[in-house]
Amino acid sequence: MQNSEIIKIENLTKRYHMGENDFTALRNINLTFSKGEFTGLVGPSGSGKTTLLNIIGSLDNPTEGNAIVLGNSVSELTHKQSAVLRNYHIGFIFQTYNLLSVYTVFDNVEFALLLQKHTVAERQKMVMEALDWVGLADKAQSKPAQLSGGECQRVSIARAMVKRPEIVLADEPSANLDAANSHHIIQTMKKLNRELNTTFIFATHDEKVMQYLDRIIHLKDGRIEKDLIMPDSKTESHVSL
C-alpha cells in the first residue's frame, strides 16, 4: 500500500513542571506515520504513551520540537484551529469509553457531527451507518448504562469513526474488556482501517491488541526503544470468535 505521510514528529520533547524540578515525559522523539497505518505505542506505565497521543491529538503542546499533523504544526495552532483539527480529522477512543451517560447511543455518536455542518437527515444516515459498522444499529435508542462494556467501547468506536477522520487515537481501548470483547473491538477497528484507510494509533499493554498491529513502537522512559514493522500481523479474518 502506497500511503502518504500524515504525521511527522520532529525532535519532540515534553517536560512537565513538578514543583522545583522538571519531569521529562518524552525525550527527543522522531517519528513519522503514514496514512492507513495500524500502529501501537507499547511500553511500561509512565513511558509516555498517553502524552504522545495527546500531543498528536493537539490536546497538549510539545515543550521542544514539533508534531506536524496533516500539515498542521501542533504547537502553532490556535485553540480554534486545534479544535477544528480534532473535529474533522481526529477521532479518540478511551480506556473508559467516556460516553455521555445522559444521552442515548444515537445522541452520543451524533454529538461529533453537531459541531460540523450537516442536515438532520445527513446526520441520521451517518450515525446509523457508523452504528452498523460496529454492529449496534439496534441499540441506537439505548442509554450507555444499558450496554455491556464491549458494547460501550463499540459505541465509542462509532463515535470516533462517524465523521470519517483520517486518524484515530485509541488509548488502552481494551484495558477494561475481557478477551473475547478485546478481540472483537480490535477486529472491528482493523476492518475499518482496511476499508476506510483510517490511520489507527494505539497506546497499549495488551498482547491481544499487539497481535493485530502492523507496527509496534516501543517506548521506555520517554524514548523510542524499538520501532518494528510486523509483517504477519493478524487481520480480522484470521480470528474466529
Add this chain to the structure above:
Amino acid sequence: MIKFLFKGIMNDRSRSLLPIIVVALGVALTVLLHGWITGVLGDSIAMNASFNSGHLKVMSRAYAKDDVQMPNDLALLEADTLVNKLKSDYPGLDWVQRIRFGGLIDFPDEKGETRAQGPVVGWAVDLFTPGSTEIDRFNLKGSILDGKIPTKPGESLITSDFATKFKVKTGDTFTLFGTTMDGGMAFRNFTVAGIVRFGSSVLDRGAIIADISDIRKALGMEGAAGEILGYFDNGVYDDRTATVLMNDFNEKYVADKDEYAPQMIRLRDQGGMAEYLDISNAMGGIMVFIFVMAMSVVLWNAGLLGGLRRYNEFGVRLALGEEKKHIYLTLIYEGLLIGSIGSVAGTMVGLAASYYLQVVGLDMGDMMQQSTLMMPTIVKTRITPTAFYIGFIPGVFSMVLGNALAGIAIYKRSTAQLFKELEV
C-alpha cells in the same frame, strides 16, 4: 445543539432539578413579595389619599403650616367659590371640601347624665348630596357593620372599636364638643346612624364621620372648609401631573402675601407619603437586586458542584473537537434554558400565591394595634402587570450569572488539564 443541551437538561436531573427548584423558589418569592409590597404600599397610599391627603390638597397657608393640628380657625373661607374655580381650572380632578376636627364625645345615660366620654377625631365630608363621590371614596357601603349611611342632619357614623369600647349602638345619641372658628366652645347632638369598620387601627380606634353641613353648623364654620382635596378621575395618583398642577396653582398666588391665601400641596408632600411612593416605585428594582444577589450565589455554587461532575463530559467534548469557548457558551445557554424553565414555574407559583392573598388577604390587625400609620389591617397582595415578568429578571439573570461564574473554572483550565481529568 440547543436540542442537545435541552435533552441533557431534561435527562440529567442532578444537573437541572436543584437549579430549577432554586430558581423557581426565588422567582416565586420575588413575585409574591413584589405583589405583597405593591399591595401594602398601594393600599396604604390609597387609604391615606382617601382619608387624609387627597392627590392634591388646598389649604390656607396658615393652616398648611400646622395642618396636623387641624387648625380650623385658619380654614379657607368661601370654599364654594374656590372649589368652583378649581373645577373649571383643573377639570381632570374631582374637588371636594372637608373639615377635619378633633373633639370630645359624650354619651349620656337614660337620665341624660354623662355615661362615658372620650376624645375623637372627625371627618366632615359631603354625605348628603346625591351622587357624592365621598361615599365611595370612604368605602362606606363596604365598611358599614350596622345601621345606615347618614341621610339627614343630626346623623353621624362612628367607628367600630370606639363603639365597642363605649358600648354604643345604632340609634344612640351623643354630644360632640369642639371649638368654633373663633375659638369659642361648640357642641351639637348627633344620633348614631351607623357603625363602620375601615380596617385600619388608627381609624377604627376613634373616629366619627358626619356630613359637612352639620359640622359647619356645629363649629360655626359656615361657608368654610379646612381642606379642599383633589382626586384624579382615574383614581390613581400621578406625581408628575400633580406637580405641574401644584406649581400652576401656587404661581397664581405668589403676589398675594396674605397668610389666608390658598396653597396647594401634593400627596407626596404629606406625612410619610414621599417614602411610600419612592419605595413603591423602587420596589421592582430593589426586589430584583436582592434576589439576583442571593440566588446567584446559590446557583454559582450549584454550578460549581455540577461542573465538577461534568469534567468528564467536557473532556470528551474537547476531544471531539469542541472549543473550550464553545463549551463555556453552551453552559450559558444551559443557564438560559434552566433559568427560563425555573422562572416560568416560579412565576406561576408566585402568581397563584399572590392571587390567593389578593382575594383572601392576611389579617395583620393584631400586629397593628399600636400603629399610628394609616394602613389597612387586612393586607392584600396586588398583581400588577409587572408581576408577570419581574421574576424572570432575577430568575434568568442569576442562573446565567451562576453558570457563567462556575464556568470560569473550566475556562481557566488548560485544554490538556481538562482532558487529563478524563483519565480515571
